Amino acid sequence: MNALSDQHLVTGVDHVAFPTFDPAATVRFYRDTLGFPVVHSICAAGWGPDDHPDFIHFFFDIGNEDRLAFFYYFGLQKPDVTHGKGDVHARFDEKTPDWFVRSRHLALHVRSEEHLLEYRRRLDASEWPVEMQIQHETIESIYTHDPNGYMVEITRALRPVTPQEDLDANLTIDALVDITGPGASLDALLVRKAELIVKRAEKWQRAQNAPEEARPAEVAEASEGPVRS
Amino acid sequence: MTSRLFVLDVPENSGVIDVARGLPGVRVGKTGPYFVVESDAPISIDRRATGMRHAVWYSCVAGLEGWRIAAWNKDALRTEPR
Numbered sequence: 001m002n003a004l005s006d007q008h009l010v011t012g013v014d015h016v017a018f019p020t021f022d023p024a025a026t027v028r029f030y031r032d033t034l035g036f037p038v039v040h041s042i043c044a045a046g047w048g049p050d051d052h053p054d055f056i057h058f059f060f061d062i063g064n065e066d067r068l069a070f071f072y073y074f075g076l077q078k079p080d081v082t083h084g085k086g087d088v089h090a091r092f093d094e095k096t097p098d099w100f101v102r103s104r105h106l107a108l109h110v111r112s113e114e115h116l117l118e119y120r121r122r123l124d125a126s127e128w129p130v131e132m133q134i135q136h137e138t139i140e141s142i143y144t145h146d147p148n149g150y151m152v153e154i155t156r157a158l159r160p161v162t163p164q165e166d167l168d169a170n171l172t173i174d175a176l177v178d179i180t181g182p183g184a185s186l187d188a189l190l191v192r193k194a195e196l197i198v199k200r201a202e203k204w205q206r207a208q209n210a211p212e213e214a215r216p217a218e219v220a221e222a223s224e225g226p227v228r229s
Numbered sequence: 230m231t232s233r234l235f236v237l238d239v240p241e242n243s244g245v246i247d248v249a250r251g252l253p254g255v256r257v258g259k260t261g262p263y264f265v266v267e268s269d270a271p272i273s274i275d276r277r278a279t280g281m282r283h284a285v286w287y288s289c290v291a292g293l294e295g296w297r298i299a300a301w302n303k304d305a306l307r308t309e310p311r
Binding site for chain 1 (some may be wrong): 233235237238239240241253260261262263284285288289291292293294297298
């Protein structure tokens with residue numbers, strides 16, 4: 001234990017990195033279409049081992065000081081994307097359901113409908129028009145695929161997340177951890193979650209209603225994991 | 230035997246609670262930030278009557294006590310004894 005041991009210290013995504021076999025189109029998509037500035041790049045001759053190709057590692061600013069990065073390896077053979085599904089990094093056969101292929105994607109946040117629609121306008125005028133615009137639950141999103149086949153979502157919140165949704169998320173995850181394993185099901189999760197609701201929801205509500213100075217300890221008690229305050 | 234279904238109190242879930250309140254033999258209470266829909270007999274909630282769209286509809290149940298879900302489709306959510 002030290003002064004930091006119970007603190008949530010990270011401040012966002014430094015960078016998330018993907019390979020590309022088409023750096024020109026990648027730059028057209030992220031810099032020229034979406035308008036994400038190039039903020040860093042590394043030109044490297046190999047990387048130690050003899051079989052490591054020369055490469056360019058380049059970064060786009062995605063706001064909030066977070067960055068989206070790509071690796072372009074000189075001379076590396078592009079995978080065959082003429083059949084099957086997926087992107088240049090992960091390929092799947094034709095039988096793989098689309099919902100599974102799309103489950104791994106990058107979602108970028110905007111603050112308003114006006115900002116979402118501005119990105120829609122930029123994409124629709126490009127080689128990569130918006131494929132879907134969907135309002136679901138408390139968010140609205142647009143989706144397309146970048147030149148590498150990676151699914152990109154731009155999303156906005158329709159309302160702020162409420163404190164009870166943070167409690168609910170923690171109860172869901174505690175229930176999931178409890179029931180996970182062979183034969184796990186939504187039914188088993190909902191039964192376990194009901195037990196956790198009975199055990200913890202009233203106590204959480206009392207802590208919410210308590211004067212501010214009395215809150216921290218009771219909030220911590222209401223959850224076995226960290227809860228956003 | 231009395232069984233219970235829990236629904237988080239957020240604006241998107243108000244439709245299912247409004248319909249549950251109108252069902253015969255169904256009581257709707259509260260525990261913390263959750264609505265508790267309680268009945269001695271299984272319940273059936275008509276989705277169209279709730280006015281809920283599909284994404285919210287299929288994620289509105291937070292917990293089950295005594296019941297299992299017998300059917301949960303675009304038309305209705307129906308419970309049965311466990």
